[in-house]
Amino acid sequence: MSDGRLAVHRPVLPLPLSHRGKVREVYAVEGDLLLMVASDRVSAFDVVMSEPIPRKGEVLTQLTAWWLARLQAATPHHLVTTDPGTILARVPELASVPRESWARRSMLVRRTDPLPVECVVRGFLAGSAWREYRDAGTLAGEPLPPGLERAARLPAPLFSPATKAAVGHDENIRFDQVVATVGAELADELRARSFALYEEARATAAERGILLADTKFEFGIDGSGELRLIDEVLTPDSSRYWPLASYRPGQAQPSLDKQPVRDFLDGLDWDKSPPAPSLPDAVVDATTERYLRIFELLTGSALDSFAPAGA
Ligand SMILES: Nc1ncnc2c1ncn2[C@@H]1O[C@H](COP(=O)(O)OP(=O)(O)O)[C@@H](O)[C@H]1O
Ligand SMILES: [Mg+2]
Structure with a gap:
């Protein structure tokens, strides 16, 4: 249940706004830092819903912190x-706004120059990868063995990069296009880091009965030229998590997080273009429950009792 907590659809903090994305407001903070505030906005079929999902932003932020520490x-x-x-001490401007509007949903991060490549790793054939394979027999331009079913486990995880589109859908690209964009050395490093992250996370999730079907990483270059993992990490918004117990290749898998929203929208006659239909309270509450549950399944702790190590 949302238990009456403040849900935040569009946070407005007294800091210079540097980026407003689908889910996050990113503010500039003195000292080459950014305050990344995860709102409770939810999107489905690439359209942002009008109703926030209470606790969602907190789940995304705390889960990112958990994975980064681990x-x-x-x-x-x-x-x-x-x-x-610690955030308040570094960003005193926040003292003038209610703490619930930013606390636990915010990450103070180093500012980087983000590389314009979404580093997707796929262990299973879902989403746009399934569509590319079904239509062309390839993934990221490379041929795959014939006869794979929807949601099939791939013979080995694949690096399947995409462009970071400013508007609209990201577009899958081939590895040689990554090389052309960032150079061969950095392209190799992005791929190696992404595989290593996927492998560690896949093993962790598997111990908890969860398949990590695919996930997306972003990297940036900091002020001293170092490559850093940035953005949200291994959240349900950036990853497909499937319960192992209900895994059935050959069909679409239920999503552990947004399924109530998708089911509701699928039952309507809506053409998937904005504005989105409004979500009933029961759908909102069921979605909050899903986000809390995936957090607990992965970390083994309830969100309310969670504080990341070293924070
Ligand atoms: N450390 C960082 N330095 C600079 N930009 C970052 C950093 N971490 C994340 N970002 C960027 O902040 C934005 C996060 O907002 P989000 O709502 O997730 O946006 P989007 O709709 O583009 O996914 C992304 O554009 C991401 O690339
Ligand atoms: Mg994002």
Whole structure:
């Protein structure tokens, strides 16, 4: 249940706004830092819903912090802290707004120049990868063995990069296009880091009965030229998590997080272009429950009792 907590659809903080994305407001903070505030906005079929999902932003932020602390391949990364007291000390402007509008949903991070490549790793054939394979027999331009079913496990995980589109859908690209964009050395490094992260996370999720079907990483170059893992990491918004118990290749798999929203929208006669229909309270509450549950399944702790190590 949302238990009456403040849901945040569009946070407005007294700081210079540097980016407003589908889910996050990113503010500039003195000292080459950014405050990344995860709102409770939810999108489905690439359209942002009008109703926020209470607790969602907090889940995304705390889960990112949990994975960053736990995965060896995550370092170096951009996170400085998610601890509200430490954030307040570094960003005194926040003292003038209600704490619930930013605390636990915000990450203080180092600013980087993001590389214009979404580093997707896929262990299973879902989403746009399934569509490319069904239509062309390839993934990221490379041929795959024939006869694979929808949601099939791939013979080995694949690096399947995409462009970071400013508007509209990201577009899958081939590895040689990554090389052309960032150079051969960096392209190799992005691929190797992405595989290492996927492998560690896949093993962790598997111990908890969850398949990590695919996930997307972003990297940036910091002020001293170092490559850092940035953005959200291994959240349900950037990853497909499937319950192992219900895994059935040959069909679409239920999503652990947004399924109530998708089911509701699928039952309507809506053409998937904005504005989105409004979500009933029961759908919103069921979605909050899903986000809390995936957090607990992965980390083994309830969100309310969670504080990341070293925060
Ligand atoms: N450390 C960082 N330095 C600079 N930009 C970052 C950093 N971490 C994340 N970003 C960028 O911040 C934005 C996060 O906002 P989000 O709502 O997720 O946007 P989007 O709709 O583009 O996914 C993304 O554009 C991401 O590339
Ligand atoms: Mg994003």
